[in-house]
Amino acid sequence: MNxxxxxxxxxxxNVEINLVYASPDNIxxxxxxxxxLCLLHRDAEMALRKAVTNAGNMGxxxxxxxAFRPQEAQEMLWESLSDSSYxxxxxxxxxxxxxxxxDITLVDSEGRDLDMGTSFDDMSPLSHHFSDQVSPKAQANxxxxxxxxxxxxFEHIAHEWWHYALxxxxxxxxxxxxQLAELNPMHQ
Ligand SMILES: [Zn+2]
Numbered sequence: 001m002n003x004x005x006x007x008x009x010x011x012x013x014n015v016e017i018n019l020v021y022a023s024p025d026n027i028x029x030x031x032x033x034x035x036x037l038c039l040l041h042r043d044a045e046m047a048l049r050k051a052v053t054n055a056g057n058m059g060x061x062x063x064x065x066x067a068f069r070p071q072e073a074q075e076m077l078w079e080s081l082s083d084s085s086y087x088x089x090x091x092x093x094x095x096x097x098x099x100x101x102x103d104i105t106l107v108d109s110e111g112r113d114l115d116m117g118t119s120f121d122d123m124s125p126l127s128h129h130f131s132d133q134v135s136p137k138a139q140a141n142x143x144x145x146x147x148x149x150x151x152x153x154f155e156h157i158a159h160e161w162w163h164y165a166l167x168x169x170x171x172x173x174x175x176x177x178x179q180l181a182e183l184n185p186m187h188q
Contacts, residue, residue: 005068005099005175006045008038013045014052016063016107020120021073027121028080032073039068041099044166048102051152058144059109065120065162066103069096071174085159086123098172101165106145114141120162128159 010017021032040048048062055062069077074090074097081087088094095101103121106114117134118126126133129142142161149156154164166172 004041005039006042008040008045008048008064008067013048014056014061015048016061016111018063018065020065021069021077027123028077032076037068038064039099040102041068041166041172043169043172044100044102047153047166051148051154054148054151055106058148060106060114060144060148061108061111062148063105063107063113064102065105066096067101068099068175069094071097081123083123093174095165095168095172097174099175100169100172101163103160103162104145104149104164105162106141106148114144116141116145116161118161127161129156129161 008015008017017036017038019033019036019038020026021028022034022036024030026032044067052062071090074088074094077087078090088096090097105116105120108114115135115138117131117138118124125131129146130139132139134142145161146156149164153166155167157163157165
């Protein structure tokens, strides 16, 4: 396994995980991952632990929809959408392929997703951070998530309320599938 990637699991990290690209229930309409592996670069894993603590102190839990994404999966998603506002062109590389990005929401103590105004992967202007077209409650929930994640060292991007990544850093190279021979869901 690539030594920079760490497996995230619900018990150890105190998170919920619903990997949407491991089922057909995503924007591409097909399962992109054959195995539901949730992996992050070790730097992102450490920051996630901090975010989980921050969220827990306020009575919330983090739910992860996606984390590390192999290059082939990025290419499959690109074929499905080809809109660079929402999917990084595989030629440029995605922070998901560096293992430093994750897509998340917050759940309350009853396990209910907080109202964020749109679902994850809603590729529309309503999903933009600071959109004033969603309810005030949803705007407040997005800001809550923003505070939790920025305090832990993550940055947000303009178009997707659910996406957070570590600041770009030369230590965070794109991780090629050949480095993941054992784990790569695309080569089984
Ligand atoms: Zn993302």
